[in-house]
Amino acid sequence: MDCATYIEQFLSAHADGELTEDELRAAEEHVAGCAECRERLEEERALKQTLHEHLAALKTPTRVRERIRLALDHEQASEFRPEPSPALRGASRSKWLRPQVWVPGAIAALLIVGLTTLSTFSPLKHQAAQSDQALEEAFSTDSVPLFDQAVRHLQGFEKKFEPNVPSGSPADISDAYLGHKMPGYLWNFGPSGFQLAGGRLERSPSGDLTAYTFYRGDKGGILCTYEHFQGPFPEGPIHETREHSYYVYKGYSICVSKYPRGDFVCILITHRPIDEFMQTIADSSM
Incomplete structure (x- = not known):
């Protein structure tokens, strides 16, 4: 898996915990060897947490x-x-x-x-x-x-x-x-x-x-x-x-x-x- 594939197809679902077992295994393997995608994943999770905290009751x-x-x-x-x-x-x-x-x-x-x-x-x-x-x-x-x-x-x-x-x-x-x-x-x-x-x-x-x-x-x-x-x-x-x-x-x-x-x-x-x-x-x- 290359970085572009991970970012476009896996990153968001990875941060949300929505990958299948096989997808998660592949994503974790890629992130373990890629510092940049690891940083992206941490950033995505932090952003999603912030957005859910402050936008959950948006009305x-x-x-x-x-x-x-x-x-x-x-x-x-x-x-x-x-x-x-x-x-x-x-x-x-x-x-x-x-x-x-x-x-x-x-x-x-x-x-x-x-x-x-x-x-x-x-x-x-x-x-x-x-x-x-x-x-x-x-x-x-x-x-x-x-x-x-x-x-x-x-x-x-x-x-x-x-x-x-x-x-x-x-x-x-x-x-x-x-x-x-x-x-x-x-x-x-x-x-x-x-x-x-x-x-x-x-x-x-x-x-x-x-x-x-x-x-x-x-x-x-x-x-x-x-x-x-x-x-x-x-x-x-x-x-x-x-x-x-x-x-x-x-x-x-x-x-x-x-x-x-x-x-x-x-x-x-x-x-x-x-x-x-x-x-x-x-x-x-x-």
């Missing part, structure tokens, strides 16, 4: 979905109201974000939604108060540089994406990333209709490498970015876990996750609505 709370709907309806209606006079503008909502959302011309506030498990939910009254406070913070939030950068890259890659690492298979991309000391985990968005287009490695102005993996779909793409990141996540989530936060920003759905190993952050961004995006990630992770 947007009904209360949060209703708040998103009401906020979008309110902002869309405000598109057709006259602009306030200069004297009143400062006292109203002059700092609101006015980005396009899921229909042309609609205006939405920045709403922030985090992944959570049932065990992390707060009591109902506290949750409602927390949602109100987070929503107010979101309405007054200006630009988020981390997200603006992700938006620019997605816009550019949707127009033209050229892989600069071998991208004939997921194993090729993973090999290239690992060879440059970048995370080798690739999301599988195939079940939701997104096809892997390839990977790119680029250097940021600071000199650090950044990995971009692009997935194409009929209704837009998903961009996965791995970059070195040690700062705090953007503030204001309505719900969050220790490692995962979901956001809606300027008409884009964004997932920010702390990679389990190293100082990397994973940023996923798409045009798709937040509920659909959360389900896409759940389908990829489980």
Whole structure:
């Protein structure tokens, strides 16, 4: 068994304990003699454990979905109201974000939604108060540089994406990333209709490498970015876990996750609505 065969056909099932007796014997024999695949297996198991811990109860709370709907309806209606006079503008909502959302011309506030498990939910009254406070913070939030950068890259890659690492298979991309000391985990968005287009490695102005993996779909793409990141996540989530936060920003759905190993952050961004995006990630992770 060679590395490509192991990675493409055995790695995921090996980490999940789903190989047959003969397959397990062959996989264990290969891993015993291959340090690189051994590292991949350890990484796969660590990632799966993290994902199962934090995504097992993935579901947007009904209360949060209703708040998103009401906020979008309110902002869309405000598109057709006259602009306030200069004297009143400062006292109203002059700092609101006015980005396009899921229909042309609609205006939405920045709403922030985090992944959570049932065990992390707060009591109902506290949750409602927390949602109100987070929503107010979101309405007054200006630009988020981390997200603006992700938006620019997605816009550019949707127009033209050229892989600069071998991208004939997921194993090729993973090999290239690992060879440059970048995370080798690739999301599988195939079940939701997104096809892997390839990977790119680029250097940021600071000199650090950044990995971009692009997935194409009929209704837009998903961009996965791995970059070195040690700062705090953007503030204001309505719900969050220790490692995962979901956001809606300027008409884009964004997932920010702390990679389990190293100082990397994973940023996923798409045009798709937040509920659909959360389900896409759940389908990829489980």
